Amino acid sequence: MLQNILEVNDRAAVENRERLAAEAVTAVNLISAPGAGKTSLLERVIPTLRAGLRSAVLEGDIATTRDAERIQRLGVPVIQLLTGGGCHLEATLVRKGLDELPLGDLDLVFIENVGNIACPAEFDLGEAAKIGVLSVAEGSDKPAKYPLLFHEVAALILNKVDLLPHTDFDLDLFERDFRGLNSAAPIFEISCRTGEGVAAFAAWLEERVRETQGVEIGPGPE
Amino acid sequence: MLQNILEVNDRAAVENRERLAAEAVTAVNLISAPGAGKTSLLERVIPTLRAGLRSAVLEGDIATTRDAERIQRLGVPVIQLLTGGGCHLEATLVRKGLDELPLGDLDLVFIENVGNIACPAEFDLGEAAKIGVLSVAEGSDKPAKYPLLFHEVAALILNKVDLLPHTDFDLDLFERDFRGLNSAAPIFEISCRTGEGVAAFAAWLEERVRETQGVEIGPGPE
Numbered sequence: 001m002l003q004n005i006l007e008v009n010d011r012a013a014v015e016n017r018e019r020l021a022a023e024a025v026t027a028v029n030l031i032s033a034p035g036a037g038k039t040s041l042l043e044r045v046i047p048t049l050r051a052g053l054r055s056a057v058l059e060g061d062i063a064t065t066r067d068a069e070r071i072q073r074l075g076v077p078v079i080q081l082l083t084g085g086g087c088h089l090e091a092t093l094v095r096k097g098l099d100e101l102p103l104g105d106l107d108l109v110f111i112e113n114v115g116n117i118a119c120p121a122e123f124d125l126g127e128a129a130k131i132g133v134l135s136v137a138e139g140s141d142k143p144a145k146y147p148l149l150f151h152e153v154a155a156l157i158l159n160k161v162d163l164l165p166h167t168d169f170d171l172d173l174f175e176r177d178f179r180g181l182n183s184a185a186p187i188f189e190i191s192c193r194t195g196e197g198v199a200a201f202a203a204w205l206e207e208r209v210r211e212t213q214g215v216e217i218g219p220g221p222e
Numbered sequence: 223m224l225q226n227i228l229e230v231n232d233r234a235a236v237e238n239r240e241r242l243a244a245e246a247v248t249a250v251n252l253i254s255a256p257g258a259g260k261t262s263l264l265e266r267v268i269p270t271l272r273a274g275l276r277s278a279v280l281e282g283d284i285a286t287t288r289d290a291e292r293i294q295r296l297g298v299p300v301i302q303l304l305t306g307g308g309c310h311l312e313a314t315l316v317r318k319g320l321d322e323l324p325l326g327d328l329d330l331v332f333i334e335n336v337g338n339i340a341c342p343a344e345f346d347l348g349e350a351a352k353i354g355v356l357s358v359a360e361g362s363d364k365p366a367k368y369p370l371l372f373h374e375v376a377a378l379i380l381n382k383v384d385l386l387p388h389t390d391f392d393l394d395l396f397e398r399d400f401r402g403l404n405s406a407a408p409i410f411e412i413s414c415r416t417g418e419g420v421a422a423f424a425a426w427l428e429e430r431v432r433e434t435q436g437v438e439i440g441p442g443p444e
Binding site for chain 2: 167
């Protein structure tokens, strides 16, 4: 049955990916441990994106709509996806979220996964890229201990770098372990508290959107 | 099949609990998000326990033996439980760990779960108590967002309180949300970095061991 769950998920992921491609919408799947700062990152990066780039959020949670309420204040479309106990998003639930978004009027969809760095990495949602978020407060040993996620990400946010002086986080160990799993993904050192590093991540996202829409076509109309 | 997994787990949990009771051993199941400080807590509390209290650790991880190596330095028995990708410990794997421990010579077994606050709360391992660990860096909204764990715990460690001045953690909001889910469990405010608060948690553990062994019998022989 576990095999069956994954097959059903993967079929829905393929459909989601085709649908997003047809609308030239870039979807990114944000994955982190609880409290690493996924919602804070969205609160920082969405207002930093270039004017005219139209984004929306699918907000995954086990319980409560607190994060969705935070996103709503940014003035972008947000759809709450409640897993009802489930520890990760599945592509079938994401499909329901996409049904409720005005995809034809969007460039970028953020999918905020449930706070968990084990299971979410195993489920393809149809996204263009998985983005990992690691808080320095979690410690530098996390890539080695949760290798699948760190292997899968197309970009890694190292968040809460304002706490570096107050923790034992070992940047060298972290980078060595991470690069052993993933040689390509850029690392963005960010503080969602101060805003440090957010602009570089926003530029990376804009580049992903340009790739999806094609350089010839240029950015979508306002 | 999910039902079947839970039934197999629960049968093994009952057996584990009976076996631990027969040997008058107290087992506690430590659950937290990745990097909240479960291993650091063990490094602090094990040397703080009263002389003669004999403890051991079952160390659950998805990958690597790094935490088990840290525990080994404390000079207590430690058995590594690798889930091979699985995001939580199950009672059948804990049973294998108990097989390798000298239970007749022990008072207290710490079971360090995989870093995850969703799934581990759903699996009874046969422990006497679940203990939650929350780092203040994760934010005060976690009880509301992951209610099952916070409802289930017999004690809650609020860890990394040395970071309180550097974060937006709202102690009042946290306590209100937590008490809405759990009116009985004590909260231990701890810094594993400084050692603050560890003695009170050690005393609580010693009291649990005394309860298991019976006041009349007294502490186990050295």
